[in-house]
Amino acid sequence: MRTPRTGLAERRRLQGLSQEALAERLGVARTTVTRWEAGDVEPLAWVRPALANVLSLTLEDLAALLTPSAVGRDVIPSRVPAPDMAPAYPPYPLDDGELLDVAERRSWLASLDVSAAKIDYLAPAVEWIIDQDERVPPADLHAKARGLRSHLHPLLEAPQRPDTAMRLFAVAAHLSGAQAALSLDMGRLPSARAHAAEAFDLAETTGDPDLMAWARAAQSLVEYYAGRYPDALALANDGLARSPRGPHAVRLSVNGRARALARMGDRAGVDHAVGHAWTVRTEHPDPETALTASLTTTVYCEPRAAGNAATAYLAVGDTARVEQYANLALDTFDAEGFTGPQAMTRIDVATALLDPASGDVERAASLVADAYRIGGAASFPVRQRVAEFVDAAASWEALPAIRDVRELVSGHTTEEGVHADT
Known part of the structure; x- marks a missing residue:
């Protein structure tokens, strides 16, 4: 019944x-x-x-x-x-x-199928996190990124139409790349490496060469700050091989290849990588903003490329090129209020001023103090670069200005950032 x-x-x-x-x-x-x-x-x-x-x-x-x-x-x-x-x-x-x-x-x-409205909400939210990097404290952005991940990941696990799935995987790849950069800013290198690898896995699922190149750039960035320069170079090269003249070729060339090659002592390689970045940059339209985000999903802007070039030439001892490229970048960095590049480019110039032949130690120390106040002790890349300045200034450690810098960075060493991962 x-x-x-x-x-x-x-x-x-x-x-x-x-x-x-x-x-x-x-x-x-x-x-x-x-x-x-x-x-x-x-x-x-x-x-x-x-x-x-x-x-x-x-x-x-x-x-x-x-x-x-x-x-x-x-x-x-x-x-x-x-x-x-x-x-x-x-x-x-x-x-x-x-x-x-x-x-x-x-x-x-x-x-x-996931509704288009959900993707239309998630994609701009992830773009906002990418855009706010270096503007908002990384811990705050990281919390927002984790919240987005809690909404996004269940959608990835559910069956989807192929076109919807590809859009979701692309959004997820960008979110993982952003989480990698934020983890790096907080000194959580193991987490940064894991998020960056996940970004590439997700990008590879879409089959989009430009997205894979973008993810490789995130991986190269992490390995550069981890001091694994051959790995950083290999990842940048792989990204360029996937999209040789795509929107991310500028970043891969100057942020990835040039800086890694500089740390490995290859001056000719640095010249070639920087030159390639400038050539590719002219092949793309200008970005909509004067200063693109560090993890921009569009083409790298000229000030970003110039700041990276200054860092590369510092590592090979070409102090004239350091000031040349830093001058191309700093006005825009200051005008746009991106604290990370503002601070790190000042530190690069300061380190170049330690040249025994023509150096200005007092000005160098003043620039580092300014950079530290701008970038803040919470940024691992800034702390790392300040620590490198202090090492380079060892010959002048008796000077009050250098002692002041040492006191400023006391308790915020590179090793703290390398091992912290909570």
């Missing part, structure tokens, strides 16, 4: 739906809804996700309502928002069993 599913019927009425309206929302025949509520048949697995959405239920709560004992007092409150769902396709009177099966499978297919 059949037992009516009164709980299912009451839930439908609670949502303000007639049997006809529910059938239209699902793209099935009204008689199908009647049979569900009468207890004659159960909704097939194909249609249950869509039915749960329309009734504002989780799949578990829907399963509970489908039991014969689910009576009116057991009607379950809403736990998920009811989306605005148009019919998956025009409602046809489907009496044939085979046609009903097809209709339910099509309804299931429609229910799989």
